[in-house]
Amino acid sequence: MRKISILGATGSIGASTLDLIRRAPLDWKVVALTANGNVTELAKLAREFGAEIAVTADAACLHDLREALAGSGIEAAGGPAALVEAASRQVDITIAAIVGCAGLAPTMAAIEQGGTIGLANKEALVSAGDVMTSAVARHGATLLPVDSEHNAIFQCLAGNDPAHVRSITLTASGGPFRDWSLEQLVGATPAQAVRHPNWDMGAKISVDSATMFNKGLELIEAHHLFPVGLDKLRIIVHPQSVVHSMVEYRDGSTLAQLGPSDMRVPIASVLAWPQRIETPLAPLDLAAIGELSFRAPDETRFPATRLARQAAEAGGAIPAVLNAANEIAVAAFLAGQIGFTRIAAHVEDVLSCYAPPAPACLADVIAVDAEARDRARDLINSAPMEPA
Numbered sequence: 515m516r517k518i519s520i521l522g523a524t525g526s527i528g529a530s531t532l533d534l535i536r537r538a539p540l541d542w543k544v545v546a547l548t549a550n551g552n553v554t555e556l557a558k559l560a561r562e563f564g565a566e567i568a569v570t571a572d573a574a575c576l577h578d579l580r581e582a583l584a585g586s587g588i589e590a591a592g593g594p595a596a597l598v599e600a601a602s603r604q605v606d607i608t609i610a611a612i613v614g615c616a617g618l619a620p621t622m623a624a625i626e627q628g629g630t631i632g633l634a635n636k637e638a639l640v641s642a643g644d645v646m647t648s649a650v651a652r653h654g655a656t657l658l659p660v661d662s663e664h665n666a667i668f669q670c671l672a673g674n675d676p677a678h679v680r681s682i683t684l685t686a687s688g689g690p691f692r693d694w695s696l697e698q699l700v701g702a703t704p705a706q707a708v709r710h711p712n713w714d715m716g717a718k719i720s721v722d723s724a725t726m727f728n729k730g731l732e733l734i735e736a737h738h739l740f741p742v743g744l745d746k747l748r749i750i751v752h753p754q755s756v757v758h759s760m761v762e763y764r765d766g767s768t769l770a771q772l773g774p775s776d777m778r779v780p781i782a783s784v785l786a787w788p789q790r791i792e793t794p795l796a797p798l799d800l801a802a803i804g805e806l807s808f809r810a811p812d813e814t815r816f817p818a819t820r821l822a823r824q825a826a827e828a829g830g831a832i833p834a835v836l837n838a839a840n841e842i843a844v845a846a847f848l849a850g851q852i853g854f855t856r857i858a859a860h861v862e863d864v865l866s867c868y869a870p871p872a873p874a875c876l877a878d879v880i881a882v883d884a885e886a887r888d889r890a891r892d893l894i895n896s897a898p899m900e901p902a
């Protein structure tokens with residue numbers, strides 16, 4: 515029996531993880547399930563899976579969570595400190611699936627207990643960078659990538675010497691606005707941005723996919739997970755989302771991982787690694803798909819990957835500033851406060867006015883994140899309803 519905790523259990527990745535666990539209930543003991551405000555769903559999941567503890571990150575929701583769990587014998591807790599405490603309970607594997615830098619402190623707590631971390635929460639690694647990877651090494655934890663591209667790369671690197679890697683190529687679907695003109699992008703609405711053609715995901719990552727910040731964050735994520743050098747990391751647009759990423763070796767061989775665009779595939783790989791488990795998905799039917807196409811990204815319409823590469827090159831605190839500015843800009847876009855093309859412009863504005871020194875510890879990263887958010891909010895509030 516393996517013990518598992520899921521941080522962000524009520525989200526899209528959380529639901530996919532629990533779907534796989536539901537299919538093999540005897541092999542797993544669920545320790546902690548966490549959420550933010552969706553305590554009704556959290557309590558339902560905690561009861562179904564017999565969790566040891568359910569935690570809402572929002573202390574104001576604890577009363578409702580307690581009521582929803584009354585009589586179940588399941589512990590209920592609320593607030594950031596309770597989230598960190600639950601994440602630090604000993605388990606074999608933690609799925610880190612909170613969205614945004616809000617997942618950083620609990621993910622670090624999970625790392626500190628030394629188990630395996632299935633990392634979906636890319637913003638945490640982007641923000642913390644070396645602070646997180648050095649904690650992984652120090653505590654003997656194992657970081658396995660859930661993000662489909664990084665999971666693909668991880669699989670393609672298995673059994674090979676990283677010194678022999680010539681390049682790593684992250685594939686990008688290009689998002690729902692892949693073929694839109696710059697003029698059309700200016701008028702893109704939140705409803706259009708969250709409707710992804712291939713993947714069913716949470717709202718924030720869907721907007722990131724539309725702006726290509728998702729790929730930018732993934733570039734920085736790959737830089738930390740696979741330290742082969744930024745110059746070896748490439749991005750290619752692949753509208754069908756069948757090839758999830760590729761590794762090219764010095765002898766001219768390129769290894770790719772293919773699969774349906776369903777996060778249960780990389781999650782299953784992480785849950786079972788180094789074994790394989792069954793998933794309920796239909797086999798990949800390449801004859802039905804017919805064609806796989808590839809094209810270079812367009813950084814004029816989608817500047818996010820350029821900004822992310824520059825942030826990765828600068829290193830230190832800069833990726834944390836980029837991430838925080840993006841989180842604020844995405845929230846402002848979803849709230850109808852700024853236009854779609856202002857997201858990248860806004861991130862660039864924040865990067866040009868805030869360049870703090872490199873963080874040395876978790877508290878430093880959290881301070882940079884908080885300050886960058888304040889500056890990002892101030893900039894938005896000082897130029898309300900600016901079109902583009």
Ligand code: NDP
Binds near residue numbers: 527553660
């Ligand atoms: P969702 O928005 O669907 O779910 C987010 C989860 O985090 C929910 O459980 C939510 O709780 C919780 N949460 C939200 N805000 C906070 C907070 N401030 N503190 C604590 N918990 C919080 O996101 P996704 O599942 O789509 O994404 C999760 C992570 O995985 C992201 O980092 C994303 O980039 C990454 N990822 C997602 C993929 C996907 O296909 N969805 C693919 C690859 C990576 P509540 O429901 O109560 O709000």
Ligand code: MG
Binds near residue numbers: 661662663732
């Ligand atoms: Mg991805």
